[in-house]
Amino acid sequence: MNAVLHIARRELGSYLNSWWGWVILALILLFDGLAFNVYAVGFSPKYSADVLESFLEASTVTVMIGGVLLSMPTLARERAAGTLALLQTAPISEAQVIAGKYIGALGFLTLIKSLTLYMPALIEINGKVSWSQIGAGYLGLFALGAAVVAIGTFASAVSRNQVLSAVLGGSVVGVMILSWLVSRNSDPPLKAIFAYMALFDTHFQPFMRGRINTESLVYYASVSFAFLLLATRSLKARRWA
Amino acid sequence: MIEVRNLSRYYGDFCAVEDVSFSIADGEVVGFLGRNGAGKSTTLKVLAGLLMPSSGAVTVDGVDMTEAPTSFRSRIGYLPEDPPLYEDMTVADFLRYMGSLRGMSSEQVETRLGEVMARTQITERADQLISELSHGFRKRVGIAQAIMHRPRLVILDEPISGLDPAQIRGMRQVIRSLAEESTVLISSHNLPEVSQTCDRVIVLKKGRLVAEPSQTADEMAPTIGGLAGGPLVNHLSLTLSGDEAAIASFLKASPLVRGHSLKAGGGLCLAHVLLNEDQPEQLVAALVGAGIGVRRVEDGLAVQLEDVFLDLTEDRS
Numbered sequence: 001m002n003a004v005l006h007i008a009r010r011e012l013g014s015y016l017n018s019w020w021g022w023v024i025l026a027l028i029l030l031f032d033g034l035a036f037n038v039y040a041v042g043f044s045p046k047y048s049a050d051v052l053e054s055f056l057e058a059s060t061v062t063v064m065i066g067g068v069l070l071s072m073p074t075l076a077r078e079r080a081a082g083t084l085a086l087l088q089t090a091p092i093s094e095a096q097v098i099a100g101k102y103i104g105a106l107g108f109l110t111l112i113k114s115l116t117l118y119m120p121a122l123i124e125i126n127g128k129v130s131w132s133q134i135g136a137g138y139l140g141l142f143a144l145g146a147a148v149v150a151i152g153t154f155a156s157a158v159s160r161n162q163v164l165s166a167v168l169g170g171s172v173v174g175v176m177i178l179s180w181l182v183s184r185n186s187d188p189p190l191k192a193i194f195a196y197m198a199l200f201d202t203h204f205q206p207f208m209r210g211r212i213n214t215e216s217l218v219y220y221a222s223v224s225f226a227f228l229l230l231a232t233r234s235l236k237a238r239r240w241a
Numbered sequence: 242m243i244e245v246r247n248l249s250r251y252y253g254d255f256c257a258v259e260d261v262s263f264s265i266a267d268g269e270v271v272g273f274l275g276r277n278g279a280g281k282s283t284t285l286k287v288l289a290g291l292l293m294p295s296s297g298a299v300t301v302d303g304v305d306m307t308e309a310p311t312s313f314r315s316r317i318g319y320l321p322e323d324p325p326l327y328e329d330m331t332v333a334d335f336l337r338y339m340g341s342l343r344g345m346s347s348e349q350v351e352t353r354l355g356e357v358m359a360r361t362q363i364t365e366r367a368d369q370l371i372s373e374l375s376h377g378f379r380k381r382v383g384i385a386q387a388i389m390h391r392p393r394l395v396i397l398d399e400p401i402s403g404l405d406p407a408q409i410r411g412m413r414q415v416i417r418s419l420a421e422e423s424t425v426l427i428s429s430h431n432l433p434e435v436s437q438t439c440d441r442v443i444v445l446k447k448g449r450l451v452a453e454p455s456q457t458a459d460e461m462a463p464t465i466g467g468l469a470g471g472p473l474v475n476h477l478s479l480t481l482s483g484d485e486a487a488i489a490s491f492l493k494a495s496p497l498v499r500g501h502s503l504k505a506g507g508g509l510c511l512a513h514v515l516l517n518e519d520q521p522e523q524l525v526a527a528l529v530g531a532g533i534g535v536r537r538v539e540d541g542l543a544v545q546l547e548d549v550f551l552d553l554t555e556d557r558s
Contacts, residue, residue, distance in 0.1 A: 006341045010327075017329045082325035086386070089289045090342040091315035239293045241252070 011104020048127030056137040071152025074101040076165040094235040133210030140207025143220035150224040157231040248297035272439035273428040280448035289319035318392035322399040324383030328372035343390035377408035482534035
């Protein structure tokens with residue numbers, strides 16, 4: 001467990017010590033600020049709950065894009081720099097390496113998103129905000145982020161460079177978002193399968209409305225676990241390649 | 242004790258290492274020689290735990306790398322040819338991180354940090370960013386990370402490549418000092434360097450061992466070279482000017498010379514000489530006294546070991 005925390009701390013430090021981490025942080029805060037003012041608050045009167053719902057919906061964009069971009073370098077950068085050899089010759093398992101990288105990237109994404117918490121709190125100025133809706137919404141964002149960062153970590157584990165990693169990770173996330181569209185044009189039983197696979201549609205919407213949906217949490221946890229397992233297997237397979 | 246038994250490693254259908262077996266005793270410094278593509282780096286990567294063997298077994302103190310990979314890797318320190326380092330970290334922070342990844346407590350890391358930096362002569366660079374270090378210091382930091390956890394076996398892939406003569410001398414001291422607490426395995430193309438740094442050498446050709454793993458460089462030379470017998474330091478390579486017959490008769494008659502071979506070309510003669518004693522200065526003085534021009538004198542240690550290497554690794558067709 002100590003090794004996982006050391007790797008996670010190193011990963012977190014690498015974001016804070018690089019321009020890359022600060023650029024992503026700035027862009028997410030900028031986009032979320034614009035989305036709150038222009039899309040969520042808008043120019044016509046709205047209920048506080050609707051403002052918050054719109055803000056949470058827009059926030060999923062930065063969670064997904066940020067998740068892919070933050071997880072993109074986790075292993076691809078180490079491979080390109082040759083430093084992956086340091087981790088692979090250390091007396092730690094592949095699962096510990098992946099877990100440490102994942103926690104570091106997810107931790108930084110969580111840190112960035114926690115800096116946007118003041119935006120829903122601003123609704124209190126002219127309205128009445130439901131803190132349970134904020135809590136559920138941010139829990140949903142965290143769960144979605146956890147799944148996207150896991151997908152990105154897997155993409156990074158199988159890619160030779162960061163660009164390929166971003167393309168692969170973005171493609172998988174894109175396909176999983178669009179599977180709700182496929183489900184609408186499919187017949188049973190594929191319809192239900194595609195609908196369940198959708199990263200955003202049925203799984204995130206309950207959180208936007210302040211409901212903690214256990215089934216959705218299980219879905220996001222399952223996606224995270226599956227892609228982290230694939231990343232671990234991929235890393236392990238390289239010793240035998 | 243490090244034991245490699247019938248080690249083979251394939252990349253797809255290509256066999257990079259085939260049925261290699263050798264053992265290394267505690268505290269030995271062993272050189273690993275071979276031309277590019279001979280399978281040196283692949284063998285070292287397997288020994289470091291970076292790659293798994295296709296067949297065969299590798300054990301360190303009886304711990305098998307496939308049965309207990311984590312425990313096995315805790316006994317190994319590895320420096321790849323191009324030292325992989327985190328550029329954004331300071332030297333001390335990097336070594337702390339590597340120590341903690343190898344299961345050392347923070348107290349152990351702090352105690353060991355000073356020792357390791359002193360041994361690799363990087364103490365004054367402790368707070369410098371790795372991205373600001375010269376190639377020589379980067380190599381030393383690479384060695385420092387490899388020995389942080391007191392491994393039983395330290396594997397150094399081309400540790401002196403790209404270093405200037407002064408850095409090579411410093412690195413030689415560092416490598417010899419590693420043998421005080423670890424077994425050291427070095428791969429290198431610098432053959433004289435290997436002969437000066439290592440207790441013995443292992444030679445690979447096309448993935449197979451081609452020299453007895455128990456032989457020292459001195460022992461290998463007479464069995465391969467044209468001049469039989471004598472330690473390597475008694476071998477000289479001379480470029481001489483003068484009449485070939487006169488040079489041949491002088492070398493044949495000289496009491497200093499135990500044997501020689503002579504090649505003429507371009508108005509010069511290239512002589513390989515085996516001396517009875519380590520007295521190259523006396524031979525040169527005698528040659529000049531006999532009116533033979535001495536254009537160049539080379540250390541036989543370098544020349545002979547190079548011959549050995551080429552004899553062992555070249556294809557004879």
